[in-house]
Amino acid sequence: PEANTVCVLGKEYKRDDMTNVTPSLLEKVGRELHNTKDHPINLLKKLIVHHFHKTYINTAGNPLFTSIENIPPVVTTEQNFDSLCVAKDHISRSRSDSYYINSETMLRTHTSAHQRDFIKMGLDRFLVTGDVYRRDEIDSTHYPVFHQMEGVRVYLKQNLLPRSKTMFEDGEETDEKQSRHTLETSKALELELKTTLERLVKYIFGEETQTRWNSCYFPFTHPSFELEILFRGEWVEMLGSGIMRQEILDDAGASFKTGWAFGLGLDRLSMLLFSIPDIRLLWSKDERFIDQFKHITLPMLTKENLNKKDLSFKPFSTFLPRCEDVAFWITPEFNENDFHELVRATCGDIVEKVELIDSFENSKTGKVSRCYRLVYRSMDRAVTKDEVDELHSKLRENIEKLLPVELR
Ligand code: PHE
Incomplete structure (x- = not known):
């Protein structure tokens, strides 16, 4: 193509x-x-x-x-x-x-x-x-x-x-x-x-x-x-x-x-x-996910049975999250959805959450700074510190290159 x-x-x-x-x-x-x-x-x-x-x-x-x-x-x-x-x-x-x-x-x-x-x-x-x-x-x-x-x-x-x-x-x-x-x-x-x-x-x-x-x-x-x-x-x-x-x-x-x-x-x-x-x-493409639903039939899902049978998903493992922050000066062209999109495009599903944790205006320059916290965690495997470091620096690079902001 x-x-x-x-x-x-x-x-x-x-x-x-x-x-x-x-x-x-x-x-x-x-x-x-x-x-x-x-x-x-x-x-x-x-x-x-x-x-x-x-x-x-x-x-x-x-x-x-x-x-x-x-x-x-x-x-x-x-x-x-x-x-x-x-x-x-x-x-x-x-x-x-x-x-x-x-x-x-x-x-x-x-x-x-x-x-x-x-x-x-x-x-x-x-x-x-x-x-x-x-x-x-x-x-x-x-x-x-x-x-x-x-x-x-x-x-x-x-x-x-x-x-x-x-x-x-x-x-x-x-x-x-x-x-x-x-x-x-x-x-x-x-x-x-x-x-x-x-x-x-x-x-x-x-x-x-x-x-x-x-x-x-x-x-x-x-x-x-x-x-x-x-x-x-x-x-x-x-x-x-x-x-x-x-x-x-x-x-x-x-x-x-x-x-x-x-x-x-x-x-x-x-x-x-x-x-x-x-x-x-x-x-998730992990079989431990879909396998949990294989036994479920339609009659089991109806109201009479819903409360009796335990249909709950059992988490197959829990891994610790790793957090990294990124801060930058924004311009009026900055759009938050573009930022979220860039996070997905760069890091994929490994980022569980992006949260705005701080925002302030510099009273002298009038510039606005934003700081976001990224929670890195996979639902089905342990993510290493090296992997997160590499993804996060790649993300910083892409932010610098592709968004109308200035990294701090
Ligand atoms: N399309 C609407 C939505 O996505 C939902 C909707 C469908 C509302 C049909 C009214 C009638 O939010």
Whole structure:
């Protein structure tokens, strides 16, 4: 491959001034943990799909939801943003938040990128599971690749409202509804959405699980709702959802339908379900990881059994962390995500955490200094002092060369 192209899943793409995918990230594209047998993310996906398949059936007993699990993560910026009414200047489009292959092509930041296309193909009920990519900070629950399951349900009027009601009007947008929806439409969709998702949560975590809904904002739904569950005494965010923007349905050739959608993060949920302490373990190729899940079957995962059987992951070893600090004067061009990215590109998964431990301004020069602490540790082997020293000095070199900062 030439230097002016970038190869993703066997296909060459032209680089341009938006390209920001790195080799270490591209190694993860194609791993498809959601389709890896016995992997916790695969188990959780199967559990949720099973619930939808058995709960929503037609009169002949066949599942109503189609589950789509093998759509590659390379999408157009039009699919990822424009098809979802994301404004041209929305921050999620920036090079510091998303991974671009070039100005037209990117790694999807969410499975919502496929909503419009599957509705256009005629599906009324579907689930889309896939790997998604976002530039982010480094810690035990964040990783630049994670997994989502999208759920979409669209309705004809007769499947949503009583005969006497109308689905559309030429009205005003309020906190409770879009301009073209009647209040009855919005409320009926909200009720269906919330009932469906609460039922799902109770199936996964047990009937007695407490839930709460918060209102929130997404460019592609209105109103929008976030669902949290109380898990071992802590409120955990489980998914984002809402009433689909009618413009998306127009674009899909389904103006006469209305619908709701949700997007559920599989990584953190599977970590909760199996007590996995660090997100990097999900990416470990060490067989001692996957081996622990080989005996788990779907019936073992359901609510009745979850509490009885111990499904918890047993850490196979614990190694001591090694900490190193790095301090530099920053300039206005400095972007923290670029720094995190450089740490990943240089040191890979060995850096467990990057933490800002000090920041001050020199009162004479006005220059701002930042000091970051890097925690070096592997989940599956001991890391030597020499190895850390070498990585850390390589990192210092790269910082000097590639970031708009001055090392101290
Ligand atoms: N795509 C949103 C996210 O990634 C989640 C979402 C999906 C919200 C569908 C509303 C509807 O955060």
